[in-house]
Amino acid sequence: MHAKARRWVLRKGRREPGFEYGFLVGVRAGAKPTAYHRKFRGEKGRAPIPRGQISIDVATRSVFVHFHHNHPSCQSLSSGDFEQLFRVRAFEALWAHGNDGSMFRASFITFASGGMIATQDMMGRMFDMAYTQARIEAPPPDPRLKVLYFFVPRIVALVLHERGIIEFAQARTMSHELRWRPHADMLASMIHEVRQVY
Numbered sequence: 001m002h003a004k005a006r007r008w009v010l011r012k013g014r015r016e017p018g019f020e021y022g023f024l025v026g027v028r029a030g031a032k033p034t035a036y037h038r039k040f041r042g043e044k045g046r047a048p049i050p051r052g053q054i055s056i057d058v059a060t061r062s063v064f065v066h067f068h069h070n071h072p073s074c075q076s077l078s079s080g081d082f083e084q085l086f087r088v089r090a091f092e093a094l095w096a097h098g099n100d101g102s103m104f105r106a107s108f109i110t111f112a113s114g115g116m117i118a119t120q121d122m123m124g125r126m127f128d129m130a131y132t133q134a135r136i137e138a139p140p141p142d143p144r145l146k147v148l149y150f151f152v153p154r155i156v157a158l159v160l161h162e163r164g165i166i167e168f169a170q171a172r173t174m175s176h177e178l179r180w181r182p183h184a185d186m187l188a189s190m191i192h193e194v195r196q197v198y
Helices: 002-015 056-060 079-087 115-137 144-162 174-195
Strands: 019-028 034-044 063-071 091-098 103-108 166-171
Touching: 002 019, 002 034, 002 063, 002 091, 079 091, 079 103, 079 115, 079 144, 103 144, 115 144, 115 174, 144 166, 144 174
Parallel strands: 063 091
Antiparallel strands: 019 034, 019 063, 091 103, 103 166
């Protein structure tokens, strides 16, 4: 079902540039069969889950939800994606499928000390620090700034993974690697600064 979800969001997203599509897969606890799946069209640059799309079964933890969606930007999971991961505890995993074929997946492990609010605050400060550091490394109008901004979500996900907040997996394309390598030193500096947040 996950392969089907990936194919569907990418097919739809590539036909309508800029738009995100979502595919929810509900899996019953302790059983292999899929409980349900639901598809929906999002908006330009985001895929908010429509009200009522997540089965009521999740309240009893009898169903765990995987949320697949495409990312026209081909970036990693966004701050909005992480907000949903922390808030909707029924989510087993969030998947972002880049229109270029890349894939990013995150599963929630635990909150930072202080609970959900503290974790969300920490994540927000990580994103702020990464964007600030990008501007320090390549201030406008330096064309490298756009490349550094592109990798901010991936850097925050890597640090959240290091800190044991999420489990993060990625399947990057060669285009990602070709964009990363020339700026590896600057990106390493960004990672170092984000690590100082928590």
